[in-house]
Amino acid sequence: DDPVKLADFERRIAAGEKIEPGDWMPVDYRKQLIRLIEQHAHSEIIGALPEGTWITRAPGFKRKLALIAKVQDEIGHGQLLYNAAETLGKSREMMINDLLNGKSKYSNVFNYPAETWADVTVIGFLIDAAAIVNQVANSKGSYGPYCRALERICYEESFHLKQGHDAFIELATGTALQRSMVQDALNRWWQPIMHFFGPPDKTSVHSEKLMRWKVKMASNDDMRNQFLDSYVPKILELGLTLPDPGLRKDPETGKWLFSDPDWDLFMKVINGGGPCNSERLGVRKWAEENGRWVRKALMDNNQKKSFPVA
Numbered sequence: 373d374d375p376v377k378l379a380d381f382e383r384r385i386a387a388g389e390k391i392e393p394g395d396w397m398p399v400d401y402r403k404q405l406i407r408l409i410e411q412h413a414h415s416e417i418i419g420a421l422p423e424g425t426w427i428t429r430a431p432g433f434k435r436k437l438a439l440i441a442k443v444q445d446e447i448g449h450g451q452l453l454y455n456a457a458e459t460l461g462k463s464r465e466m467m468i469n470d471l472l473n474g475k476s477k478y479s480n481v482f483n484y485p486a487e488t489w490a491d492v493t494v495i496g497f498l499i500d501a502a503a504i505v506n507q508v509a510n511s512k513g514s515y516g517p518y519c520r521a522l523e524r525i526c527y528e529e530s531f532h533l534k535q536g537h538d539a540f541i542e543l544a545t546g547t548a549l550q551r552s553m554v555q556d557a558l559n560r561w562w563q564p565i566m567h568f569f570g571p572p573d574k575t576s577v578h579s580e581k582l583m584r585w586k587v588k589m590a591s592n593d594d595m596r597n598q599f600l601d602s603y604v605p606k607i608l609e610l611g612l613t614l615p616d617p618g619l620r621k622d623p624e625t626g627k628w629l630f631s632d633p634d635w636d637l638f639m640k641v642i643n644g645g646g647p648c649n650s651e652r653l654g655v656r657k658w659a660e661e662n663g664r665w666v667r668k669a670l671m672d673n674n675q676k677k678s679f680p681v682a
């Protein structure tokens with residue numbers, strides 16, 4: 373990278389300016405942003421699958437309507453994020469190929485099954501909450517198109533969080549069977565949720581650089597702590613428990629202490645070895661194959677529009 377341009381870029385970052393697609397940027401800033409935004413886009417698209425399978429089985433008309441709207445929003449978020457990543461020079465086709473051939477990652481949490489309706493309430497409440505903590509922080513970051521996409525996504529996610537919280541409370545304050553369903557779901561999802569924020573700061577590969585360039589506006593540990601601060605009390609006040617005997621707030625530092633989640637399992641899951649990785653990618657491969665004729669028809673139609681025949 374040209375040192376004069378690099379110094380100017382770093383001055384702009386330090387001054388809190390937004391970097392826009394046509395602006396000069398270091399090669400690695402571009403590469404890191406593509407990696408992160410692409411992973412985020414894939415997470416939205418794959419993330420629609422566990423909840424999507426519950427649309428036909430949601431309990432009651434209102435829950436079904438809300439779930440349809442939420443799942444549709446998640447797909448829309450994927451579109452916004454693919455658009456933001458495309459401004460950096462990688463085409464959508466290449467991103468989808470890298471998802472399908474396993475080169476690109478997506479969030480660990482979507483490689484677990486949504487076994488019961490209680491799982492859907494845990495996803496809608498706590499995974500959306502975790503995502504909001506991450507997205508609100510990063511929406512103040514340095515790359516304009518990503519920040520603008522995140523701002524819009526956060527508006528919609530706050531609706532998702534409300535509907536997830538409402539459905540979660542309904543089960544937690546319901547019959548003994550409903551309470552045991554939500555407790556069981558919480559027990560199964562807690563570790564994946566702790567993994568969601570990424571490895572501890574001391575082992576995070578990309579944090580130092582991404583924070584220096586203001587792409588990530590909080591570290592993995594800080595985001596995990598912020599989530600625990602806001603949501604552990606909301607869970608405990610419903611009389612539910614969390615499956616970690618070591619979880620407590622240190623009164624001196626104000627930080628949460630917890631037992632280390634299994635980081636070997638995390639690595640296995642994000643590298644293709646989780647319970648649902650092949651099922652999730654299988655669905656996307658099916659959609660890619662079977663949707664090819666639709667994309668082709670749209671492209672052909674667009675070409676006809678650009679070159680009208682007299």
Ligand code: BYC
Nearest residue numbers: 412415416419446478479480503568570576577578579642
């Ligand atoms: N899952 O150096 P680190 C949603 C990887 S969807 C998988 O700390 P970084 C929703 C990481 O990629 C919203 N992989 O990484 C949708 C790296 O591997 P590579 C999902 C993970 O980037 C539908 C390696 O571990 N949100 O809300 O500094 C329904 C080392 O990590 C994960 C996003 O995608 C993980 N959890 O920080 C409901 C947010 N964590 O690339 C809800 C966007 C780490 O070197 N992403 N890895 O092979 C980010 O903010 C950051 O990428 C992370 C990780 C904080 C996740």
